[in-house]
Amino acid sequence: MTSAVRPRARAQYRSDLDGLRGVAIALVVCFHVWMGRVSGGVDVFLVLSGFFFTGMLLRRVETHEAVGYLHTARRTARRLLPALAVVLTAVAITTVIVRPYTQWGDIAAQTVASALYYQNWHLANAQLDYAAADPSVSPLQHLWSMSVQGQFYVGIVIAVGLWAWWSRRRQLTDSTRRTTLFGVLLVIGAVSLWYAIEGAQQHQSWTYYDTAARVWELLAGAALAVAAPWIKLPKILRTVFALAGIVMVFACGLLIDGAAHFPGAAALFPVASAVFLITSGMNVDAERQPWVNRLLATKAFTELGAIAYALYLAHWPILIFVIAERGTASAGFGGGLLIIGISLVVAWLIQRLVETPLRRKQVTDATTEARTPRYRRSVGIVVGVAGAAVLISTIGWQVVLKVNSAEPPAALDNTLYPGGQALTDGLPVPSATMRPSVFEGGADAPSPTYDGCITPDREVRTCIYGDADATRTIALVGGSHSEHWLPALQTLADEHSFRIVTYLKEGCPLVLVDEPSYAEAPFPECHEWTTEVLDRLTETRPDWIFTISTRFRPHEDGDFVPPEWFPIFSELQDRDLNVLALRDTPRLRRAGVFYRAVDCLAHHGNSDSCGIDRSVALDPVDPGAELAASYPNVFPFDLSDGICLAERCRVVEGNVLVYRDEHHLTASYARSLAPALGRHISEITHWW
Known part of the structure; x- marks a missing residue:
């Protein structure tokens, strides 16, 4: 039998x-601002x-024999919600002031997702890779981790x-x-x-945000909290653990591209x-901890830890808004220092004026105005009203957009x-x-987008358009850049x-490798899909395959035929399949940063x-012209003159918006x- 419950000395x-x-959070900030990659700090x-959190629940159970659901919910809400409400309010106001109105809908949706702790699923369903900072990225993208954390809190409270x-x-x-x-x-x-591990190998952009793929990281800490009474390490092992741990914390972002590999095996x-x-300083007096732990316990680091949550919330939107206004791909060293400085000040203000007074029930310093009961009530009212107003207005904006959805x-x-x-x-x-219009543009997509005929996963889906009873067949094959030519093909059909x-x-253009040179992460799912598609084409034998022959250069001007595509054309030749190979569409980018035509037009721009x-x-x-010399079954052609003038590719031609994104x-x-x-197809096929 268990003994009677007694209050224990505070750990x-x-x-x-x-x-x-x-x-950890300082590394996140520095890597976001200057390195454009994931540091591993979020995983720490x-x-x-x-x-x-699990340790707090266990102490509650030890003293009360229950987790106290309402008590835990109130305590957690006081810790997390005020700072989040402040940042979401600031982002919403800044968005209305400085961002084009065509972005308000998406940022409103992400505001709601962040406030209700499902931002990670919003980003996953939108198929958004965790991108480095640039003006096209959402100022709320980083809050996916807060959503994962919040979902874990609910789950672990129920479990405990x-x-x-x-x-x-x-x-x-x-x-x-x-x-x-x-x-x-x-x-x-x-x-x-x-x-x-399985997800990171198959569908990295989804897995990065997936709570089920992230929960093991939180459970590693939870398991340590449970096992804490059993962990007693000898001094030499504690020292080794501490040294190894701190070196690994600083080295992680330099050695591993986390956005491409986490939360798979690399996140270990x-x-x-x-x-x-954690273990190096466990169950030992503070003065007997290894010097690394004692250093981390000094005021400089603990003060940074005190503002860590607010710093994480604030730094990313500040970074995104600044580089968006500057129109640059990065902040640069001087700009980065300024952004970090502003972020630290904002975080300190949030922590000092909002977080601390709202977390503490009692007055701890009668001489400090920020901690008086009157101030605490006032801050609580202001933050609560602001947060509610932002949530209601963003939900309302979503309803307005839904009711008046663009067709x-x-x-x-x-x-x-x-x-x-x-x-x-x-x-x-004329x-x-x-x-x-700028509101209709995003909805003006080809039929497969609405019919579910472009697959987001491993499944091979086939759909028939045009004259279903015709004896002549064109197979439209590849990714969305093949798909967007379907309306023209339907007209011809x-x-x-x-x-x-x-x-x-x-x-997913056709490719037979797991990680093409132009890809930012492994994508074996594309390779597997391609293999099955090639077999289906060999079996059904369409008269012609219509696909894209070129791709933009990721880090230079112009376009090229990726080396991984030549084996595809060889494979199609070996299977005796004829190919209509169209040069890819120009992409809108400035200084390497992609931008949407509708955003630019809504932000005082014009077609030119x-x-x-x-x-x-x-x-x-x-660049696709060389394919004809090597592959007699491949017939390249180019419609760029139908999109671009001699010197400029504009976003409106003949009163029609060229790009939907x-x-x-x-x-x-x-x-x-x-x-x-x-005319090009007729010249090649002689069908009409």
């Missing part, structure tokens, strides 16, 4: 872990969060509460209770780690560093809206309002009676100023290029 407070938290922070109830009913000893909970956390953590590195530093425009009259024919056929361009069969996957120099977007000669054609503009596309 020694780990000031060194406050310092570690400060170091997650381990610490799991350790601290059920464990406490079950243990009490079974009258288990303290040792058996801890062993049971430790075993359960270990098993769940192991399953989560396995899932993360930052997680292990946190585990080493793709119907087929446009080419006498008013000649679109690409103004360039290819010299049609006159005065008319641009269509689709209606005129000339042929069938279009689609084999489309998001972000929002465009891009042709020499930046395209090589002088179609950074690099996809609107369906309306693609449709306007059907005559020019038809």
Whole structure:
């Protein structure tokens, strides 16, 4: 039987872990500002969060035999919500002032997702890679980790509460209770780690945000909290752990590209560093801890740890808003110092004026105005009202957008809206309002986007468009840059009676390697999909395959044929399949940063100023032309003259919006290029 419940002496407070938290977030900030990559600091922070929160629950159970759901909820809310409300309010106001109104809807959606702790799922469902800072990135992107943490808190409170109830009913000893909970956390953590490793190899952009793939990092800290009474290390091992841990914390971001590999096996590195530093100072007096832990416990580091949460919340939106206003891809060294300085001041103010007074029930310093009951009530009211106002207004804006959702425009009259024919056929361009509008542009997508005929995962989906009973077939194959030509092909299919069969996957041109040179992370799912598609094409034998032959250079001007694509054309030749190989569409970018045409137009731009120099977007000669010499089954052609003038690729031609985002054609503009596309196809196939 378990002994009667008695209050225990408060466990020694780990000031060194406050310092570690400060170091972890400082690394996150510095790497975001100057390195443009993930430092591993968030992973360290997650381990610490799991350790601290679970330890708090265990102490509550030891003294009260229950977790106290309402008490825990109130305490956690006081810790997390005020600073979050302040930052979300500031972001919402700044967005309205400085960002184009075409971005308000997405940032409003992310504000709601962040406030309700599902931002990670919002980003995952939007298929957004965790990108380095640039003006096109959301100022709330970083709050995915807060959502994962919040979801973990709910789960672990329920788990520990059920464990406490079950243990009490079974009258288990303290040792058996801890062993049971430790075993359960270990098993769940192991399953989560396995899932993360598998996911990182298959679909990194989704797995990065997936709570199930992240929870093992928090459970590593939770398991340490459960096992704490059992951990007693000899001095030499504590010293080794401390040294190894701090070196690994600082080295992680330099050695590993976390955005491309976390939370898979590579994340064991930052997680292990946190585990080493937690255990190195465990169950030993502060003065007997290794010198690394004692250093972390000094005031400089603990003060940084005190503002770590507010610093994490504030630094990213400040960085994004600054570089967006400057129109640069990075802040630079001097700009970065300024951003970090501003972020530290803002974080200190949030911590001093908002977090601290709202977390403490009692007045601790009668001479400090910020801690008087009147000030505390006033701050609570202001923060609560501001947070509620932002949440209500952003939800309201989402409702307004939903009720007045943009619809793709119907087929446009080419006498008013000649679109690409103004360039290819010299049609006159009368005065008319641009269509689709900046609000319609994003919705003006090809049919597969709405039909579910472009797959987001490993599944091979095929759909039929055009004349389903025709004897002639074109297979439209590849990613979204193949897909956006479907409206033009559909127009031609209606005129000339042929069938279009689609084999489309998001972000996936045909490729037979797991990690192409142009990719930022492994994507074996694309390789697997390609292999099956090639087999399907060999079996069904369409008359022609329509696909893209070139791609933009990631870090230079112009376009090229990626070396990984040559084996694809060889494979198609070996299978005796004929290919219509179209040069890819120019992409909108400035100084390497992609931008949406509608945002630029909404932000006081015009067709020309929002465009891009042709020499930046395209090589002088179609790089795909060389394919014809090596592959007699491949017929390259180029429609760039239907999109760009001789010197400039503009975003509106013939009164029609060219791009629905950074690099996809609107369906309306693609449709306007059907005559020019038809001439090329006719010349190659002799079908009409």
